[in-house]
Amino acid sequence: MIIAVDFDGTIVEHEYPKIGKPIPFAIETLLKLQQEGHTLIMWSVREGKLLQEAVDYCAKKGLKFYAANKNHPEEDRATAGRKLTSDMFIDDRNVGGLPSWGTIYHIIQAMERGETSFDRVLMSPGSDQRIIRRKRNFFIRLGEMFERNGY
């Protein structure tokens, strides 16, 4: 897949125009996706020097994007169509906000398998949501046990 990835608020915390603190597992997950054959494009409001700073930040951590703010390294944005031809966007302004990077990886894997229902993916084994639910259930059960035993 061609995956367009936002920078501020997605790879690092939103401190634009400064570079914020790293968001846990963003770089690691993107490297893994790249190893698995996905093409990553940085898609950011940053331009010029600020865009280069974001690209350099990632490169220093070993993550080299195929292109930044364009479909191909050679694309001339002045004449190219406005639309980015990516299959997916990872952006903190997604509906529902930015999931954890573990969940993002899980969703992409599920989509690769042909699953398209986002809700189903979130509820499938291994997703953070499922783990949160399980943890909550544990505490509810614990509370019920305490109640039963008169604590």
Ligand SMILES: [Mg+2]
């Ligand atoms: Mg953002």
